[in-house]
Amino acid sequence: MMNTETLPCNVKFMIEGEEEVGSESLEGFLKSNRKKLACDVILISDTGILANDIPSITTGLRGLSYVEVEVTGPNRDLHSGLYGGAVANPINILSKMIASLQDENNRVTIPGFYDDVETLSMEERAEMAKAPFNLEDYKKALEISDVHGEEGYSTMERNSIRPTLDVNGIWGGYTGEGAKTVIASKAFAKISMRLVPGQDPDKITKLFCDHFQNIAPKSVKVKTMPHHGGMPYVSPTNDNGYKAASMAMEQTYGKKPVPVRSGGSIPIVALFEQELKVKSILLGFGLDSDAIHSPNEHYGLFNYFKGIETIPLFYKYYTELKKSNDF
Amino acid sequence: MMNTETLPCNVKFMIEGEEEVGSESLEGFLKSNRKKLACDVILISDTGILANDIPSITTGLRGLSYVEVEVTGPNRDLHSGLYGGAVANPINILSKMIASLQDENNRVTIPGFYDDVETLSMEERAEMAKAPFNLEDYKKALEISDVHGEEGYSTMERNSIRPTLDVNGIWGGYTGEGAKTVIASKAFAKISMRLVPGQDPDKITKLFCDHFQNIAPKSVKVKTMPHHGGMPYVSPTNDNGYKAASMAMEQTYGKKPVPVRSGGSIPIVALFEQELKVKSILLGFGLDSDAIHSPNEHYGLFNYFKGIETIPLFYKYYTELKKSNDF
Known part of the structure; x- marks a missing residue:
């Protein structure tokens, strides 16, 4: 390991604990501390590598739009015998509405949803396809007989360069043990969309909410409640930051890292x-x-210690590259 | 009120508290107490009247088939950013499966579901349509802008002479406050079907379970768990029992009661x-x-006291009718 008694550059730490709940306070904090936080590059370690013997650096993140929906049928829970068949059941209706959000090719049906999606060239896609990935291992790890996603794209493309729509939670009616013959008054779902470069979370959230109202039959009332979203992000691979990270990893892993697009979202990056x-x-x-x-x-402990070894080398190489650029 | 110091006939009471959970012990009890329970007619007061000024007697009940379903995608909850778009989300899939159980005319799509449904003649339907019903009042009472049901049938027909399919409960994923970006491993629903004369609950339950397995995509696993069902029921309106009930009601309400089919189920009747x-x-x-x-x-207290007045009259008229028949 390198001698870490002295740092080759200044380091400022910013620690925040609100990331999983939308980082509500962060924007205000950044605005009022711009000077204090001024820096040349930001280093975030909230991503992963492809495998312990395949180091990688994340160069893109998906954005996020997240909306909670409420479907109301009758004004109270009803006896399913006396009313069943005659009134809209909000759970059946919500299921139909959710089902209609994706077509038979698993493409999102919200009008305008794909309008601003960045289209990758066949060359870029071919480059991406070189990243090691074994579909059989993937299915085995998740114990699934088949993957499922947008027609025309590979699994690795589906979870990185393509936007998605997933229901993260659904509830309504009787969910206890045994049978209860009730038609619920309300049904709920939490629905999120992962966004890719080009897509704006506020615009997508509005498109979703408008569409969800539009497809509701007259027999129910629909409420949509947006939660916090996040912008998609892409970082260059030809600047000092990326080069320094690549050099640091190459030294600790003995291999040049692969640049990869991740499907996750880290809203603070944007x-x-x-x-x-x-x-x-x-x-x-x-x-x-x-x-x-x-x-x-x-x-893993291996990963923990690799981080301890790699990050000081990033400081070192970044400082060296910056100095050589400055001359 | 009539003098109730003496009963015109013998009365046996059978009280059971398991009706809402499938009456599991009842069949065995009946089988082993046939002699003790022997009688001419059974009186059950688990139904209603059309209105306090429109007395009615229930002459039909729907049966019930009730199945709980479980859809499993990946073997564990997943991060919706890293996996979203690439694996089957069991909530989205369950929604699609539920949505597909009814077509655009709100007819149940399970093959064979309608095969044994008793078809009423236009005359019988015209007779039924005479029962007082106000659609605007119905919608107002439930605070709905529109009713919803099988094309080609009226609201009163939809909830009495036609079978239905309703989701009574649904759950899966994150259902707490705020946003969590998870793809659940499993999603669940409780689905029940109200059945009409001709339909057999065991047969319908099997048709449902087979169909639900058939429509599942390869990317998920499906489990179906039947709960207790019940047979549909129709009672004649030309025998002593009905006549005695009608005479008793006519005396206490001052009006001849209307025979009606109810949408509910009372499995013990069959x-x-x-x-x-x-x-x-x-x-x-x-x-x-x-x-x-x-x-x-x-x-209501009105209804409670009307019952107290009417039931002894039923005993009286039933005994009189039986005696006159016996001679």
């Missing part, structure tokens, strides 16, 4: 760029199998 | 007929607005 005019380098060390946001989330 | 070979008279006094199975369920 916010940093907007407020501080600085790009972020996404140099993380986790693995897909860490089960993030799932039960038994974990982080 | 069980009584099967085990005791006796028809039941459904002489109830509740109102639609009692909100049964709903919050704030209630029962």
